[in-house]
Amino acid sequence: MNLKKLLALLLLTAGQISQAQYKYPATPERPVTDDYFGTKITDSYRWLEDMKSAEVQKWFKEQGDFSNSVIKQIPGRDLLFNRMKEIQGLGGDEYLVIKQHGNNYYYTKNKKQENIEKLYFKAGLNGTETLIFDPAAFKKDATITNFRVSPDQKMIAIALSENGAEVSDLKILDVKSKTFLTDNLTPVWSEFNFDFTPDSKAITYTKMSNRDHNSDDFLKNMKSLVHIIGTNPETDKIIASKATNPDLNLLSEQFPDIAFTDDYKFIILEIGSTKSEILSFYAPFSELSKDKINWKPLVKYDDEITATAIFGDKIFFLTHKNAPNYKIGVTDINNPDFNNAAIVVPETNKVLRRMQKSKNFVYYSLSDGINQDKYKINTKTLESKYIPIPKGSNGSIVLNPRENDNIILFNNGWITPSTNYDYNGATEKVKKGEQFISSGNHPDYSKQFTVKEIEVASHDGVMIPLSLIYPKNLKLDGSNACYITGYGAYGSSRLPFFLDPSLMALLEQNTVIAVAHVRGGGEKGNEWHKGGKKATKPNTWKDFIACSEYLIKEKYTSSEKLIGNGASMGGVLIGRAITERPDLYKVALIEVGCTNAIRMETTPNGPNQIPEIGSLKNEEDTKHILEMDAQSKVKKGEKYPAVLIRTGINDPRVSPSEPGKFAAILQNYNASDKPILLHVNYQNGHFSNDLDVTFGDNADMFAFALWQVGNSKFQIKK
Template sequence: MKNVLLTSCLLISQITLAQYNYPKTPEKPVTDDYFGTKITDNYQWLEDLKSPEVQMWFKAQSDYSHSIIDKIPNRDALYKRMKQVQEMGGDSYDYARQRGNLYFYTKTKKNEKLSKLYTRDITTGKESLLFDPETYKKDAQITNFTVDSKGNKIALLFSKSGGEICELKILDVKTGKLLEDILNPLWSEFGFEFTSDNNSIIYTRMSTGDPNSNMLLKDMKAMLHHIGTSADKDIVLASKEGNPELNMLIEQFPMIEFSDDLNYILLNLGSTKSESPQFYAPYSALMDKKITWKQIVKASHDITQTFITGDQLFFLTHKNAPNYKIGVTSLSNPDFDHAKIIVPESNSVITSIHSSKNYLFYSLSNGINQDKYQIDLKTLAIKKISLPGGINNTNALNARENDNLQGYNSNWLTPGTFYDYQPENGKAVKSKYFNGDSKYPDYNTLYEVKEVEVKSHDGTMVPLSIIYPKNIKMDGSTPAYITGYGGYGISNKPRFSNRLSVLLEQGVIVAVAHVRGGGEKGDNWHKDGMKAKKPNTWKDFIACSEYLVNQKYTSPSKLIGNGASMGGVLIGRAITERPDLYGVAIAEVGMTNVLRSQNSANGANQIPEVGNLKDAEDIKSLIEMDTQSKVKKGVKYPAVIVSTGMNDSRITPWEPAKFAATLQNSTSSGKPVLLYVNYENGHFTSDLDVTFREYSDVFAFALWQVGHPKFQPVKK
């Protein structure tokens, strides 16, 4: 009876919304020649986001998508349930900073949409609201903050509506007022820090704040700002123009910080690669007219992180060690080839290091569990930190002054929990202040987690995490949602998600494919999903999707495939290679047109990961991973919802838009292809109302298309 009901409901929905009269998207063919391979692009005209015609097209697409989505029942119920689950978790906290007896942190109250800045007095336990970003500007969000050494001033980084082009303001803690200083534009991910006298700030300044400029993420400068002076008087500490000896590429990011002992200034030339060239100078060089930078790390050293104390340079590297190792050498005369190895390579992957005053900490992961270890900086003795099983991360509260740590533990079905840890006594205690009053149900009694490995196209075994309701029938009748990423060596680690828990509540299986291109199995796992080897990423995803079907977890008509950002390559090429394998595809702010994305502001930064348009050899792989050019007319593609944030500077909005337009004008399946345009979002946002509203819309669309009875429009 259940299958009959599903079939009936699906038939009704297809009848009700059978005709999809999309806003017209004219084809205006332009042919590009890529070293002899000619590819015609019908939608390059959509790349002009300043064009009134293009702006009207986006608005028409947005309105049309909502006219369809608004007919789906229980969409609001999904949104309300996400809000309820948020409230069940209580207030949520981010990592804190400690200055003396005060903690500084951002917190999102269980019934609020944005995080605010708070402080807590450790001696009394009293919490105080320091700053509400909405009192500064409408739609302002606190992206990051740092505190001076005395706890008197806080530098706050603000973004607007999910955008990542930010501005920095300084809060006087005693008065609660913002100083007149304003630094902009700054990119959301770049650090900033007070000098030792607390009178200045070091930061990285962008060359432009125009999101449509091709120079947006190029020609940046490392700067020094004296508090109380105009930003146009800020001093350049490092730049491509002022420091030709650094051989800085125009797309590299000059990022500066101070060593924990405040003896040195450190300069990293960042990019999407983790292996950044690094330079240093004595702290006193801040007073020099021009800093003389001395190189200590080259990209060829394959070093991804360093830590300096005195003349000791600790480093994390995958040089001749794909699973990484930790070593130490002299800062004044570094010799990485003959360095002392403190933690040798093992079967598990060392994912990161960080420090406190007297210890160095590292994470050791098998892809599913991550343990934490401490190294005594004086004796180099190693000790495992006693934390619950699962994914464990730690953060120093004040690395310059003490060894106090916050630990954070998470799993697929266990909401994250903060722990307080002091390495001198080796005890981890559940945090008194940083865990919300959780009223979550025991998800482990409701759902199962299965970790398997799936044979991919070339015989490689790919990890697949499957979370499913305990009462499902293994007959292929259950909807399933599978997601993957596969880029930059980033791992999909187990973590609890309010959004996905709501999807599980609908009886949907949730699966995470740990495809190549990520870092779950070390540096080689990353390299095997880059450039010419990028097809492994989507072929691994296809193999994991086939496993779910073959093992009767689900069937193709009920399988929802998802990919976001770099995962746009994954989901885009999965459905163009195997359109028959998925009932629905969700492409979130996805990279789906790599042949053109290098013309965008963030394009040059992606060259180390995907390849260079100007390289005849790289072109072959770029053509292979370009989804848009693989869409063919007359093919029966699954239902697709493509999302884009109009404030997105990472994946510029025209890239997902062109993908949606191509599919609308090509598919013959009769299934809908919608472009979900969010004018309140960027690549992501910290506004939970915006986030929950978008995911309730997207999930409702997907559940409608896989025949879920609660999400079928009523026949009129």
Template sequence: MKTAFLFLMLPELLAAPVALAQTTSAGPPATPQRPVTDVYFGKKVVDNYRWLEDVNSPEVKTCFQAQADYTKRTLDQLPGRDSLIKTFEAYDKLLTVRYGQVKKRGSRYFYRKTLPSETVGKLYVREGKTGPEKLLFDPTAYDKTKTYSMTAYTPSPDGQQVALGLQEGGAELSTVRVLNVATRAFRPESISAVFGGDISWLPDGSGFLYTPNNSTDPKDPKGNLDTKARLHRLGTAVATDRELWSRAKNPDMGMRPDQYPIMAFTNDQTLVYGVLASVDRRADVWLTTPADLAKPIIAWKHLVTPTDSVYDFAKLGSNIYLHSVKGAPKGRILVTDAARPSPANATVLLPEGTGNITRLLATKDYVFVVLSDGINEKVRQYDPRTQQWANVPMPGTGTAGLEPYNATTSNEIFTYVSTWSRPETVYDYTPESRKMVVSPFDMQARYPGTDDLVVEELEVPGHDGVLVPLSLIYKKGLRKDGNAVCFMTGYAAYGISATPYFSRRNLALLNQGVILAETHPRGGSEKGQAWYRAGYQTTKPNTWKDFISCGEYLVKNKYTSPQHLIGEGTSAGGILIGRAITERPDLFAAAISNVSCSNALRMENSPNGPVNTPEFGTVKDSVQCMGLYEMDAFQHVKPGTKYPAVLCVGGMNDPRVIVWQPGKFAAALQAASTSGKPVLLQVNYDNGHFTEDKKVTFRNFANMYAFALWQAGHPNFQPKSVAAK
């Protein structure tokens, strides 16, 4: 189902962090306080930095630039920062080629390929899986005056054309261009402001379905509201593209302004489905026929409503398979007639079991289900022709990756297992024979230190006695004396689980003796739907309290200590880290608040805020509003508090979390903290929520890590020329 929304050995004793040179001793630029008082259902709330929300104001631009300049000067002085960048680059070079997004159309295999010397991937094609490759598109050569990368790409069903999403400066709102495979020439049309560049081709390749934003500006407050699904026919002017589905065109369908009407074809291309997409995992899906696309008014019929609690679906033959959590918190698979779909009367194909269903997908002849014990996943396949289930012989335990080469015409799957400590091997899986062979697209490299890594999977008591999963990765020989630096991270939102993955950036920390702690707080789905709902809206405090409990466990058991504990949260994980340090500032030496939702009460006033109300709540509801206040880190900053060192990161091109969210949090902490520890705001002008560009990414993460390791006392990151604090 397609949806869119705006996701060295350490010495025994560690040195204490020391002050930087005179250039930063005066502290960051002061941000003026201009109080604004709001009243939410009788509760008065003061906002001292409301004026920072006007990001187009020259004064605000100057303020953010001054913060960015100060932060750059500070971070540029940190020893170890540039060494981290060099380590990232060295590890990157060990993988001689990286393949991704492999797709088959006809006899052609399309794929993204990135060499160590390249900052972004290029698009290639082969005739046959092992045939000679041909470069189709190089985004760095598209316009030498700008910095482009390729987001999504989608080949036409016959493999003759490719729709490309082109991203400039890390912005996820892409421009869609269509490339002729034979000539490598672009067609004249250009469609702007398509999130990720995502489209769905018509079966005959004559055009495609897409849903653009209303603006190319990620800061436009109306950019995400009342969007419209459209049909583009190749060779016609974009301005004449027909509006197929929208709140204005279909006023009787109960569409909300914040929902994205996304249209696409089912795998077998016999039906068109429409998803009213938001962050609500419960799908709202409608069906129609391809013939109806030509009619002035489309005859839609409901497949599932949010009250059906269906997370995903797949069509195969005459049936539709549903991943439902209604009455089954760990999930079950239902099957219903595609001609007369009825979730209420569907047959139970796979009942709820001990494993949590994390994914449902289909190929030409098979249905696949991924089940998880919270950390490790297994895969089962179902053959409707024999009505038999079978286990897929996955090559190891960890996170199971499954990507069909072409779900319409083939059963072959690109598959792998990802773990915390080992890079994955990529296989080609044939369900008919249940055989796996190493894929021609396998990506192998041997990285230093992986043989010395230890993985511990623990469950630690939460604040209310509930056991919280905690994954630890560290080098052999760890001394549990409280002296090791620990980098503890968490997300816990939207029901997204923290499943095992191998990261070369993490390896750079591990090889310097840092412990990595991946927390699994309530708000993810490690233990199913109930775990997710226990960290959602008004139950969200469990998320940061679980995170705090994990930190307390690590300190109590002497893995680390408050002087050496780093906390990190990204995006929606900004709620987790922001409230953790405002509730327990004494527990952390340093914190990274990365492109973070830090001012939840005002999130609805940002471009991507309304679409997130199903997850976090709305200020228009008295109960949900108080829940938003409770999860608002900015509003819980208290003057006169000894806060840890904090690095807040925001992206000027970020369409998901607007830059003033981390910006206001940084300003409040700078004014309130009495610890003497630095609070910095890093503003990325060449980045959005993230970017593919390796050069930008390496610098960004090296800045974050070096800051945190400096403040957590790691000896390789301490300035040597000045006295200790």
């Protein structure tokens, strides 16, 4: 037998061993070939895209059941879940959204060891806490996604969703009786703005076309409306839409979002998309009562503005135009001239991040990619001042920009529980928080773990920040499990935050946690984002690969112990990392990941991604999208790592068909003996607001990974 035939036989045998060991539910191949400007791609799993098909639904159920049958055999899985709950309990009560109205406070909170947040009220900082609304008592699997208090404080508008679907019903709670009015505004997206008019008689909101996340119209042709409380929602007046406002030139996939300035002088119409840059219009508040509002242009895309703050007739803006690290300027809203505006905070060698406002001040951060210092701008004098709180990844929330200058500052670190500071811009007093703080009982993690911030040279010599968290007694001998995660999209930054209970539980298993700050993110400003999108997107996974290689070279881990992770658009990162370097990782954990980029545009949420990855209608874009597509890069007979691919059946952002198809081709093509599992959660969407669901998913993933890298507590008995 010649060498070529021998190698072919060995390859075939390896594939047969894999299929024999893991009897996956059968996935037939039904080839469909597409021609992308001369490049032909055959997709044998196109039939799995029909999520309404009984055959497809049966396939997902069988895949999920098979994965569960394997995972339940892993002995340490329940240990991980229970430890996550214990660590959550160490943190005490967790406060989420806090709003101040006069001396009254309204807030959502996860009580110690509870799994969902509930809505509470307190009259004054030292008042008695009162439960206003428990979503679980209202409806099974319901969670609060957002809320607004009416100016007269007699009503609270609450957005409620179920099973992580993100499509919400907007209901209005009567505070006195704690019952809902008959008004039901639906469907609305969980992240869209809604607000009461100053007389508390009406509410503005954005309505979706339908609530079926498998429909082509799911995220298209939305309308901003005003609803008079107590009337039939069918009679709500349209404020802005593609159909009624053709002069605005809205795309069907863009969504209109309405807000009022804090003094109710203007209505702001922002056109939402995945673009970081703002497109907005404005009109006097008095026009809300007119049949049709005369919208005037405010911010254009080519202004390259990512945030605004309006005070009377002044509009402050954050922009990266001719300033990759950003700058803040101010102009007159009645005659905005952003190109010739006064610059309040010029560009520096640090990245100027997130701009917020209180009644009289603008707040912003200066970041070196890890630490963030907080500053404020006096909107009358334009003077900028440093806010003296400890160094760290400092964030903030504003309690009520319409009424006061109170904010809460958060000092964060990877292994340091967040410390709160109360701050008032007018008095400039910084005081360690005494209210709305977690009554936690975490140990001093700095005695157990080390944090290291380094930079690693990528394929083209660019230095990539890499955050490492690991046990102090770690030996650099290559024997340690290591979990490396990255994202790299939309200009989003992964700044230090206290590790959640899931990652802390994984860290306790003598695992190195590594966060790769790859291009496509925003850690180093707008150029960092541009360095990992469309044509430059390969830098995202090549940066990740470079960081992975560094961890092996320096013996933090080895390829037999390395766990790669990516979620959502991070599916491009991890999907392409394991298809480009399948030898580098022992395990890949792909969470609700975009692994079939070439088909993304055909899904309900796909057109929204065009600003980030490009369009199939453009030949140059298509070339780059093909390069991002992990599914078409899977090779028959290649040895792939163990892979767990997670999807939520109610996911409206990344269709379950993408993770499903990637699992199918890996199961059919993989020549290694490593398992390829599709984890299907029927209580979840892109994520869940129910901590038990989240911890359950994470326990499954991490137990699978620790089993595969050889942790003795997680080995299935043979």
